[in-house]
Amino acid sequence: MKKINKNEEAVVVIGSGAGGGTMVYELTKAGIPCVCLEAGAFIKPEEYVNDEWPSFSQMAWLDKRTTSGNWRVAKDFPGLPTWLVKAVGGTTTHWAGATPRFLDYEFKTLSTYGEIAGASLLDWPISLTDMESYYTKAEDAIGSTHRGGRAPLPANNNYKVFANGAEKVGYKFYATGPYGTNAEAYDGRPGSIQDGFNFQGDKNLSKWNTAVREIPRALETGLLDLRPESHVVKITHDPSGRADAVLYVDKDGNLHRQAAKVVCLAGNSIESPRLLLMSDSNRFPNGLANGSDQVGRNYMRHMTGSMYARFEKPVNFYRGETMAGFIADEVIHDPNRGFAGGYYMETLALGPAFLAAFLDPGGYGPEFTAIMDNYENVAGMWLVGEDMPQSSNRITLSAETDQWGLPAPNVHFDDHPNDVAMREYAYEKAEALYNAVGALQTYRTPPYPSTHNLGTCRMSANPEDGVVDQWGRSHEVRNLFVSDGSVMTTGAAANPTLTIVALAIRQAEYLAGELKKGKV
Amino acid sequence: MRLSRRAFISSASAFTILAYLGVPNAQAHMSIASEPEDRKLIASVVRAMFPHDRFPEGPYLRTADAVIKKALGSPASALELKSGLIALKQVGFDKMSGSEALAHVKSMEGSPLFSLVHGTTVTGLYTDSEVHQLLGYEGSSFEQGGYIKRGFDDLNWLPEPRIEEHPELAKFLGAGPKSYAVAAN
Numbered sequence: 024m025k026k027i028n029k030n031e032e033a034v035v036v037i038g039s040g041a042g043g044g045t046m047v048y049e050l051t052k053a054g055i056p057c058v059c060l061e062a063g064a065f066i067k068p069e070e071y072v073n074d075e076w077p078s079f080s081q082m083a084w085l086d087k088r089t090t091s092g093n094w095r096v097a098k099d100f101p102g103l104p105t106w107l108v109k110a111v112g113g114t115t116t117h118w119a120g121a122t123p124r125f126l127d128y129e130f131k132t133l134s135t136y137g138e139i140a141g142a143s144l145l146d147w148p149i150s151l152t153d154m155e156s157y158y159t160k161a162e163d164a165i166g167s168t169h170r171g172g173r174a175p176l177p178a179n180n181n182y183k184v185f186a187n188g189a190e191k192v193g194y195k196f197y198a199t200g201p202y203g204t205n206a207e208a209y210d211g212r213p214g215s216i217q218d219g220f221n222f223q224g225d226k227n228l229s230k231w232n233t234a235v236r237e238i239p240r241a242l243e244t245g246l247l248d249l250r251p252e253s254h255v256v257k258i259t260h261d262p263s264g265r266a267d268a269v270l271y272v273d274k275d276g277n278l279h280r281q282a283a284k285v286v287c288l289a290g291n292s293i294e295s296p297r298l299l300l301m302s303d304s305n306r307f308p309n310g311l312a313n314g315s316d317q318v319g320r321n322y323m324r325h326m327t328g329s330m331y332a333r334f335e336k337p338v339n340f341y342r343g344e345t346m347a348g349f350i351a352d353e354v355i356h357d358p359n360r361g362f363a364g365g366y367y368m369e370t371l372a373l374g375p376a377f378l379a380a381f382l383d384p385g386g387y388g389p390e391f392t393a394i395m396d397n398y399e400n401v402a403g404m405w406l407v408g409e410d411m412p413q414s415s416n417r418i419t420l421s422a423e424t425d426q427w428g429l430p431a432p433n434v435h436f437d438d439h440p441n442d443v444a445m446r447e448y449a450y451e452k453a454e455a456l457y458n459a460v461g462a463l464q465t466y467r468t469p470p471y472p473s474t475h476n477l478g479t480c481r482m483s484a485n486p487e488d489g490v491v492d493q494w495g496r497s498h499e500v501r502n503l504f505v506s507d508g509s510v511m512t513t514g515a516a517a518n519p520t521l522t523i524v525a526l527a528i529r530q531a532e533y534l535a536g537e538l539k540k541g542k543v
Numbered sequence: 544m545r546l547s548r549r550a551f552i553s554s555a556s557a558f559t560i561l562a563y564l565g566v567p568n569a570q571a572h573m574s575i576a577s578e579p580e581d582r583k584l585i586a587s588v589v590r591a592m593f594p595h596d597r598f599p600e601g602p603y604l605r606t607a608d609a610v611i612k613k614a615l616g617s618p619a620s621a622l623e624l625k626s627g628l629i630a631l632k633q634v635g636f637d638k639m640s641g642s643e644a645l646a647h648v649k650s651m652e653g654s655p656l657f658s659l660v661h662g663t664t665v666t667g668l669y670t671d672s673e674v675h676q677l678l679g680y681e682g683s684s685f686e687q688g689g690y691i692k693r694g695f696d697d698l699n700w701l702p703e704p705r706i707e708e709h710p711e712l713a714k715f716l717g718a719g720p721k722s723y724a725v726a727a728n
Binding site: 135175178180197219227338343356374375387396 | 661679681682685690693697704706708709
């Protein structure tokens with residue numbers, strides 16, 4: 024592995040997940056050496072565990088975090104607002120694999136939906152047309168099924184219930200993808216063996232994950248200096264206001280400095296704004312790149328909910344790919360439904376340990392155990408849709424501290440009335456679907472700790488409306504880039520990983536060009 | 544609530560209870576865990592909360608052990624457990640029918656004992672390997688070649704559905720909300 028001197032002004036990428044992992048691969052492929060600082064350890068696929076809680080303990084981001092706001096997660100999981108991974112590969116280790124693209128109008132929601140009270144809607148400075156070729160590259164990198172001539176995954180048992188229910192209620196747009204796990208061997212990795220542990224890392228390597236594709240390939244170029252267990256705690260700047268170094272803490276608590284000519288920040292929508300807020304200085308008293316006061320604001324986490332249903336006969340929904348089932352019929356903007364924006368329905372299965380923990384936090388009694396007792400006969404789906412950006416939903420620095428004595432992030436989130444209306448509507452539609460194929464009981468499961476964390480450093484045409492420009496480049500600190508889902512101006516209905524990867528490929532291409540022109 | 548050992552011991556009223564429990568003396572810790580009726584009583588609370596007629600006593604008793612272990616983590620929680628058990632004995636919880644026991648558990652919501660038992664059960668009872676067998680969950684699969692040859696698609700009470708996308712999907716997703724859109728600018 025390449026060793027880059029700590030005094031050498033390097034291209035420094037913070038984080039190695041969908042955004043950071045893609046950045047280091049694309050940059051090193053273009054001949055640009057990079058230092059990648061990852062807070063977590065390099066957990067190898069042979070170390071992944073097919074057991075829910077032990078795997079959670081192995082890879083979840085469990086550093087101190089606090090919560091506030093009226094969302095139910097703050098009540099059910101006050102110390103665990105998100106369900107993210109702290110490891111090389113970031114949350115791509117944990118992601119299920121859904122890869123829908125954003126739709127054209129989802130890049131221009133203010134123009135399409137109009138002003139919505141309490142929402143800070145804004146059109147993206149880019150369009151679907153700008154993104155299309157990068158979406159194709161991202162799908163080819165991930166190996167999305169149903170795209171690029173790649174085969175669909177077969178129907179597993181949970182999908183059979185889901186798709187039959189969809190057909191019965193008149194939905195047309197159901198399928199087993201697009202999904203980021205190989206149905207057949209592709210790109211040097213094997214086809215799925217339907218082992219059912221997507222959330223725990225995929226020991227079979229069929230699921231795309233930057234720890235099994237981008238990071239090893241970037242290391243092979245000989246241009247990547249990967250430093251796991253290196254938690255960046257400050258970005259510093261020179262007198263002119265350019266970022267000039269990052270300070271990070273290693274696993275033993277020692278502080279290091281890496282000089283930087285460019286910083287690409289990809290720590291997820293909680294840690295990225297937290298780091299900018301912690302990087303305040305005399306020149307930037309509100310935090311680095313925060314002259315607009317937009318850093319940390321407009322935190323989005325998608326409208327989510329789940330529906331579990333009990334049937335007379337066995338389903339065994341835990342066998343096979345966790346989320347290889349989609350219904351797109353509700354991904355429309357039709358205000359006649361009582362809300363703006365749309366949502367996907369996606370199959371979802373949990374083992375008994377996680378189902379008990381998440382089915383109805385705080386719940387118990389015979390209705391609860393009727394689902395658990397009939398575990399073999401249960402089917403499940405996730406509902407995921409666009410939530411409204413709100414200026415007051417934000418990441419701030421808490422008075423409580425993390426393991427290094429640094430301010431923990433506080434995650435404040437209030438549901439917008441649009442989110443609540445969409446969730447209620449989606450629950451009813453999900454119940455109708457399962458009832459159409461004979462459900463004996465349905466159970467409305469509230470949101471889990473957030474896996475989709477968006478906004479907080481949003482992209483805007485005007486510097487006063489956001490944090491970064493159309494390339495993810497800070498309006499204020501021109502050698503600072505944000506390379507993760509933080510840049511999303513609005514969240515669309517789609518699962519975000521594909522878009523994060525596509526944006527990172529696009530940003531890396533731009534950055535490589537700017538570096539070659541000497542313009543960074 | 545967490546009490547430091549010093550704060551706990553300095554409280555005079557707590558001192559009497561401390562003497563009774565013997566906390567934090569390790570031998571007395573054992574006396575809570577080793578009293579069979581306490582273990583059974585905790586197991587009966589778990590069963591009232593999470594009733595599964597077909598589950599034998601084993602998983603419930605192991606969950607009770609986990610409750611005791613967690614309670615012994617601090618003098619304060621050990622005290623909460625012991626106090627809760629005394630209260631349950633006083634109301635004759637062990638003689639209650641299933642529905643009476645459930646109603647009583649409901650009346651305990653918000654109490655330290657309720658939180659202790661509920662929290663431990665959700666992560667304890669449903670991770671028990673005997674429970675997984677009873678529920679028909681086969682768990683770890685990679686070492687057995689996944690489920691691809693072990694029933695991932697064996698559901699036969701519904702027709703085989705289509706797995707490909709509908710031919711009109713691209714048109715549908717590309718159509719946009721034109722009829723609803725407000726004029727830009």
